[in-house]
Amino acid sequence: MGFFALFLVAPILDWLRFDLNQTQLWFLGQRWxxxxxxxxxxxxxxxxxxxxxxxxxxxxxxxxxxxxxxxxxxxGRLYCGWLCPHFSIVETLNQTLHRASAKYSLWDRKRTPRADRAPQRRWWPLFFLGCVAFGFLWSITLLSYLLPPAELWSRLFSGSSTPNQARFLAIGTAVFTLEFALARHLFCRFGCAVGLFQSLVWMANPKGMVVAFQRSKARDCRSCSTTAFPDGAACDGGCPMRLNARNIKRMMFSCVQCGQCLSTCETSQTAHQREPLLTWQIGADAVAETLRQRRAELDADRQPPSQPRSHRPPTTTEVP
CATH class of the missing domain: 1.20.5 (Single alpha-helices involved in coiled-coils or other helix-helix interfaces)
Known part of the structure; x- marks a missing residue:
């Protein structure tokens, strides 16, 4: 949220913007x-x-x-999870929508209930109002990176915006409002070029930081629960990108390294006086984790079809 505030005030303070009227780049208050x-x-x-x-x-x-x-x-996508102003809006709207419907997306078929909150209809107007407000704020901030912010805001308040400015704000607000309401996760996963390039680079490095899961203690996941998620799979409920935190790296392409799954796992396991099952691994430890994942896949594929499922080593997709 602090970086989102920086995103809003940077053009106002001339910390970073390109003035189309003067064809001049401003950086840290100086002409560049x-x-x-x-x-x-x-x-x-x-x-x-x-x-x-x-x-x-x-x-x-x-x-x-x-x-x-x-x-x-x-x-990995450290910028997305910790600095991206868009992602801070995504998390805010996720929580608002969940308070209204117990879902993190309008497209969810099933609810993701939380014991510490019940869906309340009074949150619906706040969710849609937030989509419109953030959409307008996003569009006018982007325009202020190209035009003098003082002139832009003064014209807006006086109702004397130029036709091009009015069209940009109207179209931009409509597009961002629809994106915030309908496609927040889809945009972060597949529509954001900044996130996409980070994921591609991270996937190419076997030593890149990953969330490692202690599969030898997978049985402890049976009792994984928190106040918010008493029915288990607490780490899944804590992921804003709708990912299974126990999955293998190639299935975690859009992970933003926010660490919420680790925090949820730590809360759950600490309550049972156990060590967390999810940990950060980097370097040689990350490579070892990738190799363990591959061995688990190969072992699962080699099991004869007649062998009971309960006797197979648990893979990442079979963790209770």
């Missing part, structure tokens, strides 16, 4: 110039202008992308 105007005015030579573009445009972009993908390579 590539030296092109000085070159056209004859104050810089061609070599100096080229060096300025290299140092002020290409080099920062390369370093930013390399750092971003480097973090994703080692830790």
């Amino acid at each position: 110039s590539l030296g092109i105007d000085d070159f056209l005015a004859g104050r810089l030579s061609a070599n100096e202008a080229a060096l300025s573009i290299l140092l002020r445009a290409f080099l920062p972009a390369i370093l930013l992308i390399a750092t971003f993908l480097g973090v994703a390579w080692r830790y």
Whole structure:
């Protein structure tokens, strides 16, 4: 939520925005110039202008992308789970919708009940109002990254927005409202290019940080419960991306590394005076976890069909 607040105020404080009226980039309150105007005015030579573009445009972009993908390579979609302003809205609307219907999505066929809350219809207006409000706030904030925020907001309050501004705000609000109401999880999983590239890089690294499950203690999952989820599978109920936290890595493509499944597991197992079954693993331990997953799959495939299911080693999809 703090990063979401930063996302809102950054263009207002000129911390980051590109002014279309002046064709000028602002960064940390300063004009960020590539030296092109000085070159056209004859104050810089061609070599100096080229060096300025290299140092002020290409080099920062390369370093930013390399750092971003480097973090994703080692830790996965860390940005999505901890910094993304869109994901903070997704979590907020998830909880609001669940209070209204005991579902985390309008498309869910079954409810995900929680013992500490009962669905109440009075939350429905707040959910739809939140979708519209966040949709409008998102669209006008994006526009403020391209136009002077003071001018944009003053025109909005005085009702004198230009036709192009009005069209952008109307269309943007409608699109974001529908996305927030109907496709929050789908967008995060498949529609966000930032998240998609993080997942691709993370999946390519066998040493990347993963949520490891102690399959040797899978029986302890039978009594896994919390105040919110007394019927078990508490870690599944705690995942905002609707994933099975005990699954193998290739089935966790859209995991945002938020750690909510680990927190829920720790709460449940601590109540039974046991060690958590879900833990972070990285480096060689992550590789070992991947190998264990593969062996479990191979062992399950090699079992003869006549063998009773209860005697087969539990795979990630068979954990109670």
